[in-house]
Amino acid sequence: xxxxxxxxxxxxxxxxxxxxxxxxxxxxxxxxxxxxxxxxxxxxxxxxxxxxxxxxxxxxxxxxxxxxxxxxxxxxxxxxxxxxxxxxxxxxxxxxxxxxxxxxxxxxxxxxxxxxxxxxxxxxxxxxxxxxxxxxxxxxxxxxxxxxxxxxxxxxxxxxxxxxxxxxxxxxxxxxxxxxxxxxxxxxxxxxxxxxxxxxxxxxxxxxxxxxxxxxxxxxxxxxxxxxxxxxxxxxxxxxxxxxxxxxxxxxxxxxxxxxxxxxxxxxxxxxxxxxxxxxxxxxxxxxxxxxxxxxxxxxxxxxxxxxxxxxxxxxxxxxxxxxxxxxxxxxxxxxxxxxxxxxxxxxxxxxxxxxxxxxxxxx
Amino acid sequence: xxxxxxxxxxxxxxxxxxxxxxxxxxxxxxxxxxxxxxxxxxxxxxxxxxxxxxxxxxxxxxxxxxxxxxxxxxxxxxxxxxxxxxxxxxxxxxxxxxxxxxxxxxxxxxxxxxxxxxxxxxxxxxxxxxxxxxxxxxxxxxxxxxxxxxxxxxxxxxxxxxxxxxxxxxxxxxxxxxxxxxxxxxxxxxxxxxxxxxxxxxxxxxxxxxxxxxxxxxxxxxxxxxxxxxxxxxxxxxxxxxxxxxxxxxxxxxxxxxxxxxxxxxxxxxxxxxxxxxxxxxxxxxxxxxxxxxxxxxxxxxxxxxxxxxxxxxxxxxxxxxxxxxxxxxxxxxxxxxxxxxxxxxxxxxxxxxxxxxxxxxxxxxxxxxxxxxxxxxxxxxxxxxxxxxxxxxxxxxxxxxxxxxxxxxxxxxxxxxxxxxxxxxxxxxxxxxxxxxxxxxxxxxxxxxxxxxxxxxxxxxxxxxxxxxxxxxxxxxxxxxxxxxxxxxxxxxxxxxxxxxxxxxxxxxxxxxxxxxxxxxxxxxxxxxxxxxxxxxxxxxxxxxxxxxxxxxxxxxxxxxxxxxxxxxxxxxxxxxxxxxxxxxxxx
Numbered sequence: 001x002x003x004x005x006x007x008x009x010x011x012x013x014x015x016x017x018x019x020x021x022x023x024x025x026x027x028x029x030x031x032x033x034x035x036x037x038x039x040x041x042x043x044x045x046x047x048x049x050x051x052x053x054x055x056x057x058x059x060x061x062x063x064x065x066x067x068x069x070x071x072x073x074x075x076x077x078x079x080x081x082x083x084x085x086x087x088x089x090x091x092x093x094x095x096x097x098x099x100x101x102x103x104x105x106x107x108x109x110x111x112x113x114x115x116x117x118x119x120x121x122x123x124x125x126x127x128x129x130x131x132x133x134x135x136x137x138x139x140x141x142x143x144x145x146x147x148x149x150x151x152x153x154x155x156x157x158x159x160x161x162x163x164x165x166x167x168x169x170x171x172x173x174x175x176x177x178x179x180x181x182x183x184x185x186x187x188x189x190x191x192x193x194x195x196x197x198x199x200x201x202x203x204x205x206x207x208x209x210x211x212x213x214x215x216x217x218x219x220x221x222x223x224x225x226x227x228x229x230x231x232x233x234x235x236x237x238x239x240x241x242x243x244x245x246x247x248x249x250x251x252x253x254x255x256x257x258x259x260x261x262x263x264x265x266x267x268x269x270x271x272x273x274x275x276x277x278x279x280x281x282x283x284x285x286x287x288x289x290x291x292x293x294x295x296x297x298x299x300x301x302x303x304x305x306x307x308x309x310x311x312x313x314x315x316x317x318x319x320x321x322x323x324x325x326x327x328x329x330x331x332x333x334x335x336x337x338x339x340x341x342x343x344x345x346x347x348x349x350x351x352x353x354x355x356x357x358x359x360x361x362x363x364x
Numbered sequence: 365x366x367x368x369x370x371x372x373x374x375x376x377x378x379x380x381x382x383x384x385x386x387x388x389x390x391x392x393x394x395x396x397x398x399x400x401x402x403x404x405x406x407x408x409x410x411x412x413x414x415x416x417x418x419x420x421x422x423x424x425x426x427x428x429x430x431x432x433x434x435x436x437x438x439x440x441x442x443x444x445x446x447x448x449x450x451x452x453x454x455x456x457x458x459x460x461x462x463x464x465x466x467x468x469x470x471x472x473x474x475x476x477x478x479x480x481x482x483x484x485x486x487x488x489x490x491x492x493x494x495x496x497x498x499x500x501x502x503x504x505x506x507x508x509x510x511x512x513x514x515x516x517x518x519x520x521x522x523x524x525x526x527x528x529x530x531x532x533x534x535x536x537x538x539x540x541x542x543x544x545x546x547x548x549x550x551x552x553x554x555x556x557x558x559x560x561x562x563x564x565x566x567x568x569x570x571x572x573x574x575x576x577x578x579x580x581x582x583x584x585x586x587x588x589x590x591x592x593x594x595x596x597x598x599x600x601x602x603x604x605x606x607x608x609x610x611x612x613x614x615x616x617x618x619x620x621x622x623x624x625x626x627x628x629x630x631x632x633x634x635x636x637x638x639x640x641x642x643x644x645x646x647x648x649x650x651x652x653x654x655x656x657x658x659x660x661x662x663x664x665x666x667x668x669x670x671x672x673x674x675x676x677x678x679x680x681x682x683x684x685x686x687x688x689x690x691x692x693x694x695x696x697x698x699x700x701x702x703x704x705x706x707x708x709x710x711x712x713x714x715x716x717x718x719x720x721x722x723x724x725x726x727x728x729x730x731x732x733x734x735x736x737x738x739x740x741x742x743x744x745x746x747x748x749x750x751x752x753x754x755x756x757x758x759x760x761x762x763x764x765x766x767x768x769x770x771x772x773x774x775x776x777x778x779x780x781x782x783x784x785x786x787x788x789x790x791x792x793x794x795x796x797x798x799x800x801x802x803x804x805x806x807x808x809x810x811x812x813x814x815x816x817x818x819x820x821x822x823x824x825x826x827x828x829x830x831x832x833x834x835x836x837x838x839x840x841x842x843x844x845x846x847x848x849x850x851x852x853x854x855x856x857x858x859x860x861x862x863x864x865x866x867x868x869x870x871x872x873x874x875x876x877x878x879x880x881x882x883x884x885x886x887x888x889x890x891x892x893x894x895x896x897x898x899x900x901x902x903x904x905x906x907x908x909x910x911x912x913x914x915x916x917x918x919x920x921x922x923x924x925x926x927x928x929x930x931x932x933x934x935x936x937x938x939x940x941x942x943x944x945x946x947x948x949x950x951x952x953x
């Protein structure tokens with residue numbers, strides 16, 4: 001029954017994460033020197049998280065994924081508690097106008113990273129349980145919308161629109177795949193659009209991001225600054241890039257060069273070829289993830305693989321979209337690549353689960 | 365084991381895959397647009413913000429005297445600038461920097477508090493500051509090499525040298541006039557900068573070396589300049605004069621050997637002197653010349669033949685009425701020869717001579733002597749003096765002009781006119797810059813003697829010299845100007861200054877001057893000394909300016925190793941006026 005796990009998936013992810021470590025250094029050295037007088041300040045931490053993540057991935061790859069079902073509700077509850085806790089001043093650490101981190105000693109943790117996995121595991125479990133009864137509006141639809149709504153609002157309170165939207169997208173996708181009636185989902189989308197509009201337009205900075213997105217050059221030194229700096233970085237790269245470590249845009253021009261805009265640094269230093277290869281790697285990840293989902297032997301594994309793959313892919317896509325100017329700016333890291341411990345470790349844990357699911361896959 | 369619902373799941377997978385494919389496809393399309401299609405444009409924009417062109421100030425050319433001694437040089441200095449956003453504790457930084465540079469703490473703090481990326485902390489400091497700065501570990505403060513003008517002889521020649529501003533731009537004098545030639549061409553290099561405009565270590569993308577300015581070699585001699593200044597200063601102080609000026613040139617060439625004003629200033633710190641003290645008086649100050657101008661009156665009359673050397677004039681025993689005005693002489697004279705009129709400086713004699721002249725002729729000669737126009741010495745702001753056209757003259761203008769009133773001149777004009785007489789009647793272009801030399805040693809411009817005009821005949825000039833020699837005798841007005849061992853030719857001037865408050869000539873304020881040439885038989889130097897409002901009992905030019913002339917001339921001749929000429933004298937017909945029959949002119953008896 002058990003087979004070797006998906007080696008292509010593993011290799012692809014490890015290569016991406018390793019590239020991430022290299023790019024974090026290339027993108028952060030100058031900022032780190034400027035802020036901490038230590039060019040490897042971020043690199044050191046990232047290497048640590050990379051190791052931690054690989055360990056976690058190995059562990060998860062070797063634990064039968066169906067055991068996760070034991071933890072569905074504790075995980076959900078834990079996520080809820082942490083998501084509330086992070087909003088309370090004193091527990092939550094504020095940075096850049098948002099409370100997204102919990103601090104324990106010298107470590108900080110982003111509860112929304114756990115929430116994403118928690119919610120996906122819950123959904124996969126529940127969808128399996130309610131298989132065939134999803135068209136029951138009260139039993140098979142409302143509970144999901146309530147839970148999604150609660151977490152969505154908690155994320156909006158941080159605020160973290162990017163993660164909230166990507167989470168909503170993943171939940172809708174899972175409901176759709178599991179067989180929720182399409183008109184439910186379309187109605188939900190239609191109902192939530194005005195809400196989203198109000199949420200965006202109620203905040204000045206989000207409104208500015210929208211205008212900056214629509215026409216960044218109209219206010220190149222103000223609201224359009226970030227995205228224009230991103231364009232300049234990517235554009236400077238040309239076909240083959242300026243060379244690894246030779247970039248100039250990360251010299252404080254580019255905002256968050258080692259986190260949200262690391263793909264712009266890749267574009268500058270590795271060029272069109274490098275950037276397209278990175279996109280291709282995420283496309284490959286998506287395909288392998290979907291394949292794992294399709295070949296899964298049970299609905300829990302199928303939905304779990306779907307959710308995890310979709311979560312990582314949606315975030316990657318949204319991050320790419322922001323960096324190349326297809327989407328308005330929002331704080332969303334590029335999974336596996338961007339600097340950030342919680343994101344990297346949780347993403348690698350997710351990949352570990354995916355690998356474990358792949359072990360139980362039916363042969364083609 | 366339940367088989368997955370392939371019919372339901374797979375088609376939906378394709379929908380999802382399609383959605384993602386479109387998304388990723390758009391990303392790749394955008395990458396293509398940015399990195400391939402718009403690459404050039406975006407790279408250019410990025411480069412513009414990522415680099416900064418840094419100007420390299422060129423070294424200003426050196427100014428030398430005629431013997432190659434330095435008058436103005438450029439030295440390397442360090443300037444400190446700050447990038448205020450990089451400085452956290454601005455108060456502390458201001459305190460430290462104040463200690464290092466000597467600038468006021470409050471002034472530095474005010475600069476540091478500005479919301480700018482660049483402010484000066486202190487400029488043109490001793491290079492030793494670099495070491496001290498390094499010990500302080502100050503963020504956001506950077507050194508910059510700058511070239512600074514330095515005048516090693518301090519005030520020597522300050523009047524004509526001028527000075528430069530903080531950005532090495534010539535502001536006055538030779539520094540201003542020849543700024544284009546000596547300032548050099550700035551170089552530049554392109555340096556990479558980060559978003560805070562801080563320079564980063566990158567291979568230089570462009571580098572153009574600055575071109576050093578050309579050097580100037582002046583006609584001035586430092587030693588003669590020094591002698592002139594010292595003697596002038598002493599005279600001004602001794603006589604309690606308001607000011608003084610002196611210029612020396614070579615009559616044969618027009619080369620200016622010295623040009624001095626007192627009071628003067630130190631161009632190294634010109635800001636601490638009031639502008640009045642920085643004036644180069646010999647070319648700026650207009651004054652009524654008074655009796656020295658009788659040289660022009662006499663030379664004109666002799667050259668036109670209106671007056672002959674043997675002519676004698678009745679000088680009215682000291683009081684002569686023209687229209688409603690009565691003119692006086694210092695001493696009362698009856699009959700004076702032409703030479704004696706100059707020797708004694710008789711006003712009435714000069715008026716009588718002018719009565720033999722046509723006003724247009726007189727005006728033409730004055731113009732030929734260079735009055736009413738700039739001498740063209742190539743120094744900034746030169747004054748033309750004031751010489752009115754004969755159309756505007758009154759009935760009293762001729763008598764007034766004949767004794768140096770109703771016009772104003774500069775010391776250089778008066779000297780140039782006198783030097784023309786000494787140079788056999790040919791007026792030479794006065795000049796101060798002998799050569800412009802490139803940093804590589806190539807002579808770019810070579811100025812030589814240039815005759816402006818033959819003003820009077822050789823004969824007239826020789827006779828004038830003889831008359832001027834008689835001035836510097838016991839019987840003349842300037843025995844004190846005599847240089848032992850040499851024959852000096854010259855003329856005194858004691859001009860009452862016009863008092864605008866009283867609306868008439870003052871009886872207490874004088875311009876006392878002496879202009880002379882030595883050796884008279886083979887003129888080497890021409891020198892004018894003017895003292896403005898000397899105090900004391902005796903304020904005659906011969907008494908006040910004469911001795912200054914004597915001291916400067918004597919020391920200069922010794923320095924130049926000029927010995928009294930040995931060649932036989934030229935004997936002129938009618939030169940010895942007392943020996944030939946006299947012709948009375950203009951007598952009213």
